[in-house]
Amino acid sequence: MANLFDYVVIGAGSAGCVVANRLSEDENTSVLLIEAGCEATKPAIQVPLKYLNLQGSDVDWKYQTVPQKHACLAVQDRRSQWIKGKVVGGTSSIHGMMYVRGCKEDFDSWARHGAEGWSYDEVLPYFLKSENNTNEEYLKTEYHSKGGPMTVSDVFPRTKFADVIAERSEERRVGKECRSRWSPYH
Numbered sequence: 001m002a003n004l005f006d007y008v009v010i011g012a013g014s015a016g017c018v019v020a021n022r023l024s025e026d027e028n029t030s031v032l033l034i035e036a037g038c039e040a041t042k043p044a045i046q047v048p049l050k051y052l053n054l055q056g057s058d059v060d061w062k063y064q065t066v067p068q069k070h071a072c073l074a075v076q077d078r079r080s081q082w083i084k085g086k087v088v089g090g091t092s093s094i095h096g097m098m099y100v101r102g103c104k105e106d107f108d109s110w111a112r113h114g115a116e117g118w119s120y121d122e123v124l125p126y127f128l129k130s131e132n133n134t135n136e137e138y139l140k141t142e143y144h145s146k147g148g149p150m151t152v153s154d155v156f157p158r159t160k161f162a163d164v165i166a167e168r169s170e171e172r173r174v175g176k177e178c179r180s181r182w183s184p185y186h
Contacts, residue, residue, distance in 0.1 A: 005032040012037075013090020014150060018130050021149055037086035040093045051096035059087040059094055099152045101127055 009020045012035035020033040037059055044050040056062060063082040065072070072078040085091040104120040111119035128145040134153040138144040
């Protein structure tokens with residue numbers, strides 16, 4: 001007799017693992033989590049600063065953009081790599097354990113264009129429910145919480161490299177009103 005499941009979750013990235021975990025909280029529910037990649041056992045996955053060694057490897061889907069006319073001018077064939085994890089933990093496993101939600105304006109734009117339920121204010125409760133943030137300063141804001149299944153913390157110790165990335169992110173801003181993706185208030 002074939003195995004039957006109440007739910008099948010495709011992709012064991014951050015979101016897929018959280019969804020499968022939540023569904024399996026009911027002991028009367030069976031959940032199958034399917035991942036195309038391998039378990040996250042490579043040594044480079046365990047050391048976040050080695051994440052560059054994982055890009056273009058067997059744990060990366062190796063997606064590329066089509067050739068760009070006005071961008072990627074210094075990149076071979078003017079094609080940008082879009083790093084996406086093919087491993088348990090998904091892209092979080094191969095992006096140096098960086099946690100990025102995206103810009104409020106992106107979510108609000110999707111909602112304005114017909115994606116009901118996808119405005120920033122509508123998805124924020126789900127971000128909060130999934131997050132276990134360890135930064136006490138961030139927890140003083142309405143944008144972060146603790147107690148969820150996904151632990152989020154700052155880089156420790158803080159390095160000059162991390163400070164430079166934060167400064168450049170703030171200088172370049174994505175979108176007209178978008179705060180830095182490194183901002184605690186986003």
